Structures are given as structure tokens and as C-alpha cells.
Amino acid sequence: MEAGLTHTFDSVIIRFGGELWLKRPWTRRLYERRLVRNIKNVLKRYEVPYSEIVRRHGRLFLRTESAVEAVRRLARIFGVSSVSPSLETSSKLENIVDKSVFLAERALKEGDRFAVRCRRVGDQSYSSADVCRVVGQRILDEFGEKLGLKVDLDRPNVKLGVEVRNDEAFVYLDVVDGVGGMPLGTQPRVVGLLSGGIDSAVACWLVMKRGCPVVPVYFDNMPFTDETTTERALNVAEVLFDWAVGFPRKVYVVQHGENLNKIIEDSSRRFTCLLCKRMMYRIAERLAEMTRAEGIVTGEAIGEQASQTITNLRVLNNAVKKYPIHRPLLGFDKAETETIARKIGTYKISSRKAKGCTAVPSKPATKAKLEKVIKAEEKLNIKEMVESAIKSLKVVKM
Numbered sequence: 001m002e003a004g005l006t007h008t009f010d011s012v013i014i015r016f017g018g019e020l021w022l023k024r025p026w027t028r029r030l031y032e033r034r035l036v037r038n039i040k041n042v043l044k045r046y047e048v049p050y051s052e053i054v055r056r057h058g059r060l061f062l063r064t065e066s067a068v069e070a071v072r073r074l075a076r077i078f079g080v081s082s083v084s085p086s087l088e089t090s091s092k093l094e095n096i097v098d099k100s101v102f103l104a105e106r107a108l109k110e111g112d113r114f115a116v117r118c119r120r121v122g123d124q125s126y127s128s129a130d131v132c133r134v135v136g137q138r139i140l141d142e143f144g145e146k147l148g149l150k151v152d153l154d155r156p157n158v159k160l161g162v163e164v165r166n167d168e169a170f171v172y173l174d175v176v177d178g179v180g181g182m183p184l185g186t187q188p189r190v191v192g193l194l195s196g197g198i199d200s201a202v203a204c205w206l207v208m209k210r211g212c213p214v215v216p217v218y219f220d221n222m223p224f225t226d227e228t229t230t231e232r233a234l235n236v237a238e239v240l241f242d243w244a245v246g247f248p249r250k251v252y253v254v255q256h257g258e259n260l261n262k263i264i265e266d267s268s269r270r271f272t273c274l275l276c277k278r279m280m281y282r283i284a285e286r287l288a289e290m291t292r293a294e295g296i297v298t299g300e301a302i303g304e305q306a307s308q309t310i311t312n313l314r315v316l317n318n319a320v321k322k323y324p325i326h327r328p329l330l331g332f333d334k335a336e337t338e339t340i341a342r343k344i345g346t347y348k349i350s351s352r353k354a355k356g357c358t359a360v361p362s363k364p365a366t367k368a369k370l371e372k373v374i375k376a377e378e379k380l381n382i383k384e385m386v387e388s389a390i391k392s393l394k395v396v397k398m
């Protein structure tokens with residue numbers, strides 16, 4: 001965006017829900033309402049002033065004198081597919097032409113190849129093609145010669161857009177990509193196992209993107225880890241919360257070191273990580289019940305760790321019955337996960353040096369037999385371990 005244009009705009013076009021058109025009208029209305037609520041929360045949190053948000057035929061229009069700042073914030077709201085700072089006018093053709101010329105004059109430079117595009121809803125006396133033709137011609141008449149402008153419909157370097165909605169019209173230049181997905185809160189809550197590492201943060205974010213608020217739970221494995229590990233997880237949670245403005249900012253912290261200690265004492269070291277994780281799942285299941293969540297999300301990907309071979313994932317799944325384990329990264333390569341982590345702002349924190357778990361054995365089982373794992377667990381008082389972990393639960397508000 002040209003710096004000189006920052007204060008030119010008086011509105012923002014918000015496009016959303018490419019997939020929503022597949023849904024029934026009432027579902028769509030629900031999604032739209034939730035999106036508007038989420039948008040208002042973001043604008044309030046970042047103190048972006050605005051006078052109104054209006055819904056018009058599959059678009060939202062925000063009236064604001066801080067359009068450029070608003071666009072920066074809106075592009076990071078789940079459900080928004082793209083946003084444009086715009087200038088509002090009436091749908092009278094002469095007004096559209098005037099505003100377009102006004103914008104074009106500020107945006108066009110010598111030698112530019114430009115195109116005008118128009119989308120129209122409602123009964124007007126002109127067609128979309130008319131708008132493009134008349135606006136294009138007026139721009140050429142006004143400063144085409146002076147700047148050596150050309151109309152180039154195939155490969156323009158400047159695009160001027162016009163959106164006509166019944167009596168209103170909006171003129172814009174830039175189309176800023178939004179994050180996409182579905183508005184947060186349009187799906188039920190899920191419990192997210194958040195370790196502070198790269199993977200689980202991305203896994204949680206991916207389900208948030210599809211509409212699920214995440215209840216993050218961190219298992220504190222001290223003394224096998226230390227404060228640096230906990231702090232890292234809390235910091236990652238903070239970044240995730242910034243994607244969920246208006247939703248609770250609470251991390252559930254479970255004291256898990258004692259359980260891990262028992263696991264090491266009472267069973268084959270080859271199974272330590274599997275037993276530890278099965279215990280985490282069970283505790284997460286209890287937490288799902290307590291928070292009325294409907295699933296559990298982890299950052300596991302096939303073969304990423306010894307405990308994440310397909311065989312071992314089966315062993316892990318077997319520990320819980322009431323809730324599904326969702327693994328959004330199941331088929332991701334590490335590099336793909338890292339790309340998302342960078343985009344969403346968790347990568348730096350997750351890559352920070354923190355104490356790794358010292359309970360991890362040197363020779364973990366990669367193809368554990370389920371029966372053997374279950375047998376190994378017989379020595380443990382599972383019920384009591386889950387109960388004492390739940391009792392130790394701390395809720396950290398951020």
C-alpha cells in the first residue's frame with residue numbers, strides 16, 4: 001500500500017466464507033453473526049475506531065477512518081478470506097466514476113498498466129461492463145496522456161475494483177489475503193495438548209482455523225523438565241490466544257512429574273513415553289468432560305518421534321474411549337509444520353531453548369505390542385494417578 005494512501009479510505013470491504021455458499025441459509029447466518037462478533041472483539045481489543053459494520057449480500061462493510069489499520073487486524077480473523085481498504089459512495093454511476101478517479105489519481109504512476117474490475121448486486125441502470133468502460137475512459141481522459149497510462153486487462157500492474165451493492169458502492173485498490181477458515185466458535189471446543197514445541201501449537205491453530213476454540217492443557221513434567229519448558233508453553237499459548245480474541249485466555253497446567261516418576265519406576269523403560277502419553281490422554285479426557293469439549297487435539301505426525309509410529313499411535317489411541325484424538329498434522333512433513341509455525345508467530349518461541357524431558361529413554365519401543373503395554377500398566381494405579389493429576393490442576397489466566 002502506498003503510504004500516501006493511508007488516510008484516503010473511509011471503509012473496508014470484508015470478504016468471507018468461500019465454503020459458506022455450500023451451506024444452508026440459517027447456517028450461513030449463524031456463521032456471519034459469529035464472524036461479526038469476532039470482528040467487533042478484535043477491533044475493540046486493538047482500539048481501532050469504527051462507526052458501523054454492515055452486512056450486504058455475502059459481504060461485510062466496515063465504516064472506519066482507520067481502514068488500513070483495520071485491514072491489518074481483520075486479515076487475521078478466522079473466516080475472513082480477503083479485505084480491501086475502500087472508499088464508499090452511492091451507486092450512481094457519476095459518483096462511482098468520481099471516486100474511482102480520485103483513487104486512481106493517488107495510486108497510478110508513470111507507465112502503469114491498469115484495469116478496472118466491477119462486481120454488482122442489485123438493479124442498476126448500468127452493467128458491470130459499463131462501469132469498467134466508463135471509469136477506464138475517464139481515467140485515461142484525466143491523466144492518461146500525462147502519465148503514459150495503458151489499459152491492460154490481462155496483466156495489469158494496478159487494479160481498480162468497484163463493488164456495487166444496491167444503493168451503495170465501494171471503490172478499492174488492494175486485495176489483502178485473509179487467513180481463511182471458519183469463524184472461531186462455529187464448532188465446539190476441543191482440548192489441545194500444548195507442549196510448547198513447534199508441532200502442538202500448529203495443530204491447535206489448525207483446528208482453531210476451522211472454528212474450534214481450544215482449551216490448552218500443558219503437562220508440567222518437572223523435575224524431568226524445568227521452568228523454561230513451562231514458560232515456553234505459556235508463551236506459545238499467549239500467541240495462540242491472540243488468534244482468539246474474545247475467547248477465554250486460560251491454560252490448564254497439570255502436574256505430571258509425579259506420574260512420570262511412577263511410570264519410570266514400575267515399567268520397562270522402552271515404554272516410558274507411551275505410558276506417559278496414555279496418561280496424558282486420560283487426563284485430557286477428564287478435562288474434556290469438565291470443560292464440555294468434544295475432542296482432543298495433539299501435534300503428532302506419523303513417524304515424527306518413536307512414540308508416533310502408526311503402531312504406537314494405535315497403542316496411544318487405545319487409552320481413551322470417550323473422545324476422539326484429532327491429529328491435524330498426521331500427514332505433515334516437519335518443514336510444512338514449520339512454515340505454518342512461522343506464519344502464525346509461534347516458531348520463534350517454540351524453537352527457544354528449553355529443557356527437554358530427561359525421562360525419554362535411549363531405546364524407546366517403536367513397535368510396541370498393545371497387550372504388553374496394557375500389561376505394563378497393570379502395575380500402576382491408573383485411577384489414582386488420573387485423580388491426583390486432576391487435583392493438581394492449575395488454571396493460568398493470561
Ligand code: ATP
Pocket residue numbers: 192193194195196197198199200201217218219220221297298299300304305307
Ligand atoms: P511438539 O513439537 O508439539 O512438542 P513432538 O513432535 O515433540 O511435539 P512429542 O513430545 O512426542 O512430540 O509429543 C506429541 C504430542 O503430545 C505433542 O504434539 C503434544 O500435543 C502432546 N504433548 C507432549 N508433551 C506434552 C506436554 N508436556 N504438555 C502437553 N502436551 C504434550
Ligand code: MG
Pocket residue numbers: 195197198
Ligand atoms: Mg515436543
